[in-house]
Amino acid sequence: xxxxxxxxxxxxxxxxxxxxxxxxxxxxxxxxxxxxxxxxxxxxxxxxxxxxxxxxxxxxxxxxxxxxxxxxxxxxxxxxxxxxxxxxxxxxxxxxxxxxxxxxxxxxxxxxxxxxxxxxxxxxxxxxxxxxxxxxxxxxxxxxxxxxxxxxxxxxxxxxxxxxxxxxxxxxxxxxxxxxxxxxxxxxxxxxxxxxxxxxxxxxxxxxxxxxxxxxxxxxxxxxxxxxxxxxxxxxxxxxxxxxxxxxxxxxxxxxxxxxxxxxxxxxxxxxxx
Amino acid sequence: xxxxxxxxxxxxxxxxxxxxxxxxxxxxxxxxxxxxxxxxxxxxxxxxxxxxxxxxxxxxxxxxxxxxxxxxxxxxxxxxxxxxxxxxxxxxxxxxxxxxxxxxxxxxxxxxxxxxxxxxxxxxxxxxxxxxxxxxxxxxxxxxxxxxxxxxxxxxxxxxxxxxxxxxxxxxxxxxxxxxxxxxxxxx
Numbered sequence: 446x447x448x449x450x451x452x453x454x455x456x457x458x459x460x461x462x463x464x465x466x467x468x469x470x471x472x473x474x475x476x477x478x479x480x481x482x483x484x485x486x487x488x489x490x491x492x493x494x495x496x497x498x499x500x501x502x503x504x505x506x507x508x509x510x511x512x513x514x515x516x517x518x519x520x521x522x523x524x525x526x527x528x529x530x531x532x533x534x535x536x537x538x539x540x541x542x543x544x545x546x547x548x549x550x551x552x553x554x555x556x557x558x559x560x561x562x563x564x565x566x567x568x569x570x571x572x573x574x575x576x577x578x579x580x581x582x583x584x585x586x587x588x589x590x591x592x593x594x595x596x597x598x599x600x601x602x603x604x605x606x607x608x609x610x611x612x613x614x615x616x617x618x619x620x621x622x623x624x625x626x627x628x629x630x631x632x633x634x635x636x637x638x639x640x641x642x643x644x645x646x647x648x649x650x651x652x653x654x655x656x657x658x659x660x661x662x663x664x665x666x667x668x669x670x671x672x673x674x675x676x677x678x679x680x681x682x683x684x685x686x687x688x689x690x691x692x693x694x695x696x697x698x699x700x701x702x703x704x705x706x707x708x709x710x711x712x713x714x715x716x717x718x719x
Numbered sequence: 720x721x722x723x724x725x726x727x728x729x730x731x732x733x734x735x736x737x738x739x740x741x742x743x744x745x746x747x748x749x750x751x752x753x754x755x756x757x758x759x760x761x762x763x764x765x766x767x768x769x770x771x772x773x774x775x776x777x778x779x780x781x782x783x784x785x786x787x788x789x790x791x792x793x794x795x796x797x798x799x800x801x802x803x804x805x806x807x808x809x810x811x812x813x814x815x816x817x818x819x820x821x822x823x824x825x826x827x828x829x830x831x832x833x834x835x836x837x838x839x840x841x842x843x844x845x846x847x848x849x850x851x852x853x854x855x856x857x858x859x860x861x862x863x864x865x866x867x868x869x870x871x872x873x874x875x876x877x878x879x880x881x882x883x884x885x886x887x888x889x890x891x892x893x894x895x896x897x898x899x900x901x902x903x904x905x906x907x
Contacts, residue, residue: 447839449836449864453808475807475813475815476807476808477805477806477807477808477813477833477836478803478805478813478815478817480833480836481805481817481829481833482817518817518818519816519817520816520817520818520824661816663786664786664802664813664814664816665815667787668787671787693785693802693814694786695785695786698787
């Protein structure tokens with residue numbers, strides 16, 4: 446057997462060990478990215494082969510935490526893809542105005558930047574007070590950071606530009622206080638946000654949502670797991686509810702495709718049919 | 720050809736890439752059957768213009784790579800701006816927005832290293848013009864896996880750093896001008 450094939454078995458066994466020990470199942474994650482992340486962790490731990498991680502992860506929770514961080518690091522930023530946030534205001538907000546209350550599930554919110562982005566825009570539209578945002582992730586450390594709402598000030602200039610490009614009406618500085626090299630969002634933004642643990646692989650639906658936002662999460666899943674997540678979203682959305690995906694994600698090849706109409710093709714906003 | 724059984728081609732290119740791809744890709748004949756995956760470094764907010772433009776001037780189909788897309792014969796896939804492009808073992812494509820590698824996303828190394836897991840020694844890697852060293856490690860990995868390596872002759876490149884960096888760390892099977900690389904591809 447080629448060494449490359451044996452290394453694949455090592456990763457399979459590693460994932461099975463993690464599933465049995467910690468109840469996190471990565472079997473249906475897109476393997477090419479997963480392999481890169483395993484390699485990243487190996488080099489950080491000064492190890493060479495995936496099998497060497499198995500005893501360490503089984504007996505040392507801190508190594509598992511590192512694995513989890515490695516797996517859940519995604520690039521996120523305030524107002525990532527400004528045209529998407531502009532489109533939400535232009536085409537979804539007018540619909541939300543007609544509702545007595547609004548429930549939003551932001552699945553895979555990571556460290557929360559895009560949740561605050563949405564909250565700011567809802568506030569400017571006068572919709573935040575009647576909104577309830579459920580922001581979930583499977584990485585508890587990311588959720589803690591999201592709850593704190595403290596971010597590096599290094600990118601503030603770019604963040605403010607993206608905010609304005611997204612159609613922000615004031616200045617981003619209106620919503621945070623800056624301290625040294627970090628800034629903290631106002632607590633008032635958080636009042637209607639619930640940060641909660643949820644694993645798309647094994648946890649259930651969030652009922653009666655008007656909007657589900659899940660961006661740049663599904664690209665890390667294989668087709669089966671993508672369909673599993675799509676079914677969860679489908680069962681969580683009300684009729685005429687909105688599904689918002691990442692700019693390179695699509696519902697077109699999924700098993701729930703027929704239940705949706707495309708509301709904004711370039712911004713990957715779909716609407717559940719009546 | 721030192722390796723007659725090339726099944727796929729991966730190309731990495733940075734600064735000067737539009738001109739280089741404008742010269743190289745139209746040289747592919749209409750009946751060219753090998754798939755080609757390309758990482759062209761560009762700004763995060765570029766749109767799909769590059770692949771649309773190349774598709775208009777080429778005889779083969781050129782398109783922006785989509786997540787989970789199954790690789791088709793005779794098609795050229797361009798990594799979308801701001802996403803890494805990876806090849807899965809079942810010869811489908813996946814995208815990721817992981818951290819930058821070599822200060823760039825998409826990264827040539829990420830594409831090359833993942834493509835080896837799918838194609839093994841049946842892979843041809845090519846580094847064209849560019850102003851950094853992304854792709855050098857990926858090209859070395861292709862060589863180490865028994866694949867074929869090629870670079871644009873640094874004297875022919877608008878910016879020679881990237882092919883030079885690859886040549887510095889691995890054995891290059893073909894060091895050619897863009898025209899020469901076009902002829903090489905047409906013989907595959």
